[in-house]
Amino acid sequence: MEKCEHYPEFRILSQHAIKTEQDMAAAKGFRTVFKAPAAINWFPGHMNSARNAMKAQLNSVDVIIEVRDARIPWSSANPVLDGIGSHKPRLVVLNKSDLANSNMKERVEYRFDEQNMDCMFTSVIKGKHIRNILQWCTEHGKSQFQSTAGTVVMVVGVPNVGKSSMINAFRSISTSLKLSKGKKKAVVGPTPGVTLRTDIIKVNETPAIYVMDTPGVMLPNIPSPSVGLKLALTGAIKDEIVGEELIADYMLFLLNQMNSTQYVKALGLSGPTDDI
Numbered sequence: 001m002e003k004c005e006h007y008p009e010f011r012i013l014s015q016h017a018i019k020t021e022q023d024m025a026a027a028k029g030f031r032t033v034f035k036a037p038a039a040i041n042w043f044p045g046h047m048n049s050a051r052n053a054m055k056a057q058l059n060s061v062d063v064i065i066e067v068r069d070a071r072i073p074w075s076s077a078n079p080v081l082d083g084i085g086s087h088k089p090r091l092v093v094l095n096k097s098d099l100a101n102s103n104m105k106e107r108v109e110y111r112f113d114e115q116n117m118d119c120m121f122t123s124v125i126k127g128k129h130i131r132n133i134l135q136w137c138t139e140h141g142k143s144q145f146q147s148t149a150g151t152v153v154m155v156v157g158v159p160n161v162g163k164s165s166m167i168n169a170f171r172s173i174s175t176s177l178k179l180s181k182g183k184k185k186a187v188v189g190p191t192p193g194v195t196l197r198t199d200i201i202k203v204n205e206t207p208a209i210y211v212m213d214t215p216g217v218m219l220p221n222i223p224s225p226s227v228g229l230k231l232a233l234t235g236a237i238k239d240e241i242v243g244e245e246l247i248a249d250y251m252l253f254l255l256n257q258m259n260s261t262q263y264v265k266a267l268g269l270s271g272p273t274d275d276i
Contacts, residue, residue, distance in 0.1 A: 030256040030274045034249075040228025042241045043220045050215040054084050060152055061212065062141035063089045065133070067157035067166060070094035070121055071101075073108050075230040078219055081156050088154075089140035091118045093133060095162040098123040124166045130173055133166075138207050150208025152200075159216025160235045167211050170203035249276040 064085045068076040073094055092112065097105070105121060112119040118136070122129045141151035155163045199213045218237070222228040229250045232242040239247060252274070255263060261272045 028256075028272070030272075031253055032257070034226075034229075034253045036225035036229055036250070037242075037246070038225070040222050040225060040232065040237070040242055041220075042222075042237045043218050046215060047217045048220075051080065051084070051217050054154065054156065054214055054217075057154070057212065058085050058088070061085060061088060061154040062152045063091070063137050063154075065091050065093055065137070065153055065155045065166075067093045067095050067155060067161045067163045069158075069161050069234050069236065070097040070108075071099055071234055072230045075227045076158050076161060076234070076236060078156075078158050078217060080217060080219055084156065085154065089118075091120065091133065091136050091140070093166065094119060094121045095124055095166065097121040097128070098126055122166075124162045124169050127169060127173075130166075130169045134170060134173075134204060134209060137209060150210055152210045152212065154212040154214065156214055157216060158218055158231065158236045161216070163216065164213055167201055167203060167213050170209070170211060171201070174204050245276060252276055 066077075066081060094100075094108070100121075108121075109119060120129055120133060120136070122133065124130070137151055137153050141153070155167060157163050201211050201213060203209050203211050216236070218231075222231070228237065228242070229247070231237045232239070232247050233251055233254075252263070255261065256272065256274060263269070264272055
């Protein structure tokens with residue numbers, strides 16, 4: 001087992017705030033370091049095939065949307081995807097913002113601005129900012145002229161961040177009744193690895209927008225145990241790869257570090273615990 005540093009990505013804190021929380025946790029007898037497996041990796045064969053397929057289709061793509069989980073905006077990034085279409089306009093969509101800490105939004109946007117990257121927060125399930133994302137695609141796709149049929153958007157990201165759900169949300173607000181009520185939808189599911197092949201779906205009539213739905217692609221080698229645990233905790237890695245008990249223990253560790261002990265009442269416990 002490896003020591004897993006507590007990095008509060010879920011809230012984006014200053015180093016002073018991190019130290020304060022660790023001191024408070026230690027004072028209560030809670031762990032300040034989480035012991036994690038030496039490595040957490042999940043890269044089934046279809047992901048490598050998907051990555052190669054994406055590269056092969058880049059010439060027909062105008063813009064790229066990279067979907068990340070707003071709760072872990074850095075850990076849900078995939079450096080492998082950075083090399084795919086790096087010359088194309090790219091928008092990072094931070095989905096599931098309704099589950100993220102709203103106080104971190106400004107800091108995250110500031111970091112993206114520092115890197116000269118466009119980003120938008122959204123909650124696909126609540127329909128937030130869907131039109132704004134489509135508008136961005138139309139505006140940034142105009143200068144590419146790779147497709148005479150309309151703007152072609154490639155949607156990429158790690159598994160289970162909401163790529164297919166976002167595509168279906170695009171269709172639901174389509175200017176065409178036929179498209180909004182059509183049968184062809186991106187396949188979605190509550191577990192990672194549902195989309196296994198690349199599919200092209202028309203999501204808007206005027207202006208014409210086509211979206212290329214791609215399978216979620218994980219890093220071949222996840223850089224650290226903490227990143228792997230965050231990905232597992234937010235559903236990007238299948239539970240059985242890491243182990244349900246380990247995931248639950250990591251969640252307990254994080255809650256105690258954040259002094260968030262609502263679980264005591266929810267589970268009917270006599271008080272906070274550090275033992276899963």
